[in-house]
Amino acid sequence: MTAVPALPAVAKAPVSALPSTLEAQLRQDYKLAILLAFDRFKEASGDALTPARHKFVGFYNARQIDVPDWVRAASPTISMSTLERWAKARATGDAAGLAGRYGNRKGTGVLDSAVMDVKSYMVAVLVENPNLSMQAVRRLLVQRFGEDLELFDGTSRPMPSERRLGVLWQDWKAKNRQLHLALTNPDEWKNRHRAAVGSYSEGIERPNQLWEIDASPADVMLTDGRHSIYVVVDVYTRRIMVLVTKVPRTSAVLLLIRRAVLAWGMPEAIKTDNGSDFVSREAERAYFVLGAAHPTCTPYSPEQKPHVERAIGTVQHSFMPLLPGYVGHNVAARQAIRSRETFAARMGEADADVFQAQLTGLELQNLSDTWVENVYQHRPHEGLGDRTPAALAESCAGREARLVDERQLDLLLMPAPDGGDRAVGKKGIRVENADFWAVELIPHINTGERFDVRLDPEDMGRVWVYRSEPFEFLCIAENPERAGLSRAALAAEAQALQRQFIVAGKAALRSAKKKFTAHELADALIGKPAATVTALPTAAPPPVAALPPPVQPSAGVIAAQRAVTAATPTVSRPRDDAEQARTADIARRIAAPATPAEKPEDRWWRRAQDIEARIAADAEVSEEDLDWLHTIETAAWYRARKNDAARKAAFARAVE
Template sequence: MSKQWYTPKELADLPGFPSTDRRTREKCIRENYLSRKKIVGKGNEYHIDSLPIETQAYIKAKQVEGSYDPIIVAAKSAIKKVEVKGVQCRQARIDLKSQGMALFMCLNETKQAKAKARERVINSFEQFIAPYIDVGNKAEGINAFVKGFNSDLILPDEDVRTHVKQAAERTLYRWSKAYSKQGIIGLSAQYKAVKQSKIDEQPCLGEFLLALVTSKPHMINQAKAVRGMAKIRADKYGWEIPSISSFKRWLIAYAEKHEVALAYTVNPTKYTDKYRPLFSTMYPQIDGPNQVWEFDSTPTDIELNVNGKLTRHSVVAVIDAYTHRVQLIVSPTSNSEAICLLLRKTLLEWGIPEEGAIMRTDNGSDYVSKRTTTIFNMLDLKISKAAAFSGWEKPFIERFFGTMSRVLMEKMPGYIGHSVNDRQQIEAMHNFAKRIGQGKKKVEAERLQLALTPVQLQQVLNDYLEFDYHHVEHDTLAKTPFELYAESGYQKRLITNPHVLDTLLNFIGTAKVTRGYIKAGGVKYTAPELMEVQWQRQQVRVFIDPNDIGRATLYPEDSWQEYVDAVNMDLVNKGISPVAFRERRKQTQKELATFRKTAKRLQEEFGINTLYADELAQKKAYRATLTHFEQTASHTNAAIHGLSNAVIQKQNQLSETELMAIERQREAMQMRRESQAVQESHIVRSDHEKAAMLTADSLNRELNETEQKWLRKYRLNNALQRNRLDKILKQAKQPHQQVK
């Protein structure tokens, strides 16, 4: 029989008791444990059943461990066999749980969070009931845990309670068993045996659905429509078409299981933003400034006031990959001119890049243009073009644009949103303001008044870089760009003469010397040296003088050792800036285009194309009644004379009645001709003449409803012609006024 009574000395330092005899004795007296006088010696001893549960569990475990009872020894042997068998199955369990973890990583975030919450409940449950199991009272431990958990005394954390609000004994048993066998995937609501659907039993039908949802991804949530399209091909392939709910379950399960693959196939942008694997370092080889520069352009997220109109410009920027310093300019568009201006600004501020430096650029036409690539090559800068639609290949400049938009652009007037959704919401706000009575013109005027000009935006962005962005600690660097550059000890390679860049960046291309001159930019340049044989038919680089388009510097394409200063005799010493020349040409073209539009509108308004017909009609009406006396003379034409005699002879043979009938016919024909002439004089050749005619008629008769409606509409749409019509009415009334 096992020992039942224990002294304070034996209980000291056991689980549930202090480490000293005196404090153990005080606790036994305070807790009023069942006691009796010691059989030998002084003091009391205490019964095991009255001691704390954890103390009882520890004592009983020690009794079993040191017992030589045949039953207990047999039990120990059985336990050891089970342990050996467990060790043998351990690797199998590890493999199964590893497979379960792989499946778990394919679940969506919601299901992962739910499984993790259940895992915390099971771990807490097992820890809680362990002492109860040790003392052989597992049922009481389970009941105590269920009661404590459902009362929010155990695991009150919100991340657990969101997914597991209550727990029952049977639920805990089921979760514990699944977790023990399969790991965390066993706690997922998805991980259960599901009867194979009729769609899965027909592989050809599954392939058809795969082709359909990848070709028309919007239909993945339209089970009824998908089923209808499958029925069209059912007879051809012998498919058994299940119910709409079966299609819905299959489509939902397929979308969850192949979420990444579907995104890669039908929505590359979503795949790049959410699923594409990330790598640690983009440029592991750099160890200082000016070794890698990233260039890119983006439209501004705000509208600017440009000559009284709201429009967007582009921000062309470059970032140093090591320090994350940024230079940028605001330009109407991202073109080679803007890139060259940015390059000039950056070279003057940061110096010439290191030998072998990489210039990572976008793949747009402005960055791959002949002018841009040639200038980079002449500066010995290695261009590395990012693949199209691959923003991750220039991560630093893309991240900067995102930061600039969130930190600065969203707070500025004229913000129109960084995404289509933002833009729609902002436009809806403006449209609502128009509807409630503020009026379109007033709203547009307010927006125009608040909008910045391009010059103001450039100054704001310069201040943002200098006083904000360069002094904000970056998460990946744990330092600011200013601190990184200061601590690098870098010595930049300065360009001593900035005017060299002015000429360099005005490179306009190559040309061939022909007959003593070259033609570049629409201008012919010549020089005495070009007349020499050695320059004939030679390909040269052409750089125009930034201050005088009449001058150009020519270098052989294969050498920088010699050059020729060429001039255009028509423009030399005129001091015409190339930029001003181009702007003046653009302005002239705009003025001519405006003039042409105005002229065309006026031509249509005044009926210029029908003017000739109006003129002829007026002349005909005016001159139809004019007569004059003609002087005649006899002729000697025998044929006419002979025919005249025959006619006269016939007239002499007609009776008086016949002659009168012929005369009446002649008079009738004359009247018809005169009436026709009058009618032709009143033919309406244009809307303007019709309006004038109706206005004049309104003085003599009442116009019908159709004529009145047409005349009112004409006066409303032709403001310039109203005065002309009013003048007709005024002139008609003047004689009556004089009579009075």
């Protein structure tokens, strides 16, 4: 084997410039080392240039030329043309030629050099149709641009092969990862790449200043089907509350708000998206009567309520996987859980069986409350400076605006039938094919004035009536049949009170009429000086109440307080003493109707209860009593009282 002297320092090689990267430097160094080894081999052999190259290449590839290990690792073999090209680059001082022009040809391929923008068209097609094969893509490109592409230098080249097009597509995706994700999966791009320099909690300085509410299908299959969860978060303290519901709807939103208000206090603002359960008339009314602003997110912008989005994610990813019946948070996870059993084992099984559902909706609610109270509320939160929601909430105790009475909140969040907007007719207010009446409605019969009506969830025989502008409690109206009242007696009382109301009104007008004469009225109309005309008495304009600050009770809360305490409405005092006495008597009867004398229905109801009690105790019951009981069982008042008693008994059992 021909011995080769030790190599001198490579840095002395005659090149014009040094490469710009370590990889390029390595490529230049090993090529210079091999060229120097060839120079010494040729000098020692005494052969001409071409024969010497042939011999050197053969010896080098047979590993009979001694070179450093790093040179051999960089270039295990060489060829005649390679050795000749390297020698030419060294002779001309072409450092880039020895370092390798990697990257110098980027952007000079056929698609980049084509006169037509073929590459952009290919990218657009694949972004819209990512599952297209390269064979189909090339066929589309050929149909649109032809088999041969005209280049900027005046030449033409054939359309790249399918394999080359695939390489170009992968190269484009690698260089444009963020753009590709934004085009193909905008939601994922928002999560990964969208700049988040600002903060949606900026300016939140106190508890209950802003709540965020959102909903999501629960990632747990229950024995009574899959449910949804609603989550509310107080942005300042990061406290959360979870509500499990079978069907997402406004009533669930109101129930969650009720629970949160009782636990945390009154909110100043509640932020939601534009889902129908959040922006329905019933929901908007609830925000209004609570005195809470209701900002909504721009459509398809969940990042505008990030706190509740993260809270739901925490519930779904940290709590739900611990429960039996977990179905996964996405299709891939769900399919992985399904695949734990063979297809044959899953054949014919319901989802509840496949996912091994064991919990009911009520059990999931109880477990959620326990997890929130014992785990979530005591986790340090980065957004709170590593404090826990429970600790921060405790430090803010006493700063929340709270309701005085829980019953007030029940009134505010009562369901409204078909929007709740009603007028008063001759038979009262009609709700769900039934007429509801109260003497307080007499002045409003067929006036066109609209009222806000709420259903009483505990008694289907009555509704709660509120004025709309301003929002204030008016009365409780009852349906005679459902409440077990005598419609005839009620009608007689209503007509008597209405006559008194009209008589009092006429008397007040007669009193006012005495204050002017016909000629004075004519003088006023034709523009005589005001000094000669006795001014007509006018009522003072109602005082305008300033909107209370957020921490003060809202108009809705005040209305609820009046409903709970059954406030007596104010009646103006007439001038005449006799008229004053009659009007005061009407006011007393309207505000607090006297307890009516015992009705026949009351006696019949007691007799019916006595007979039924004796039947239940197997005591002796006469044929006359049995026949009488069978006769009244079909009466409307009896069925109404019977249903009311059954509802109250069921409610008492539920409370126990």
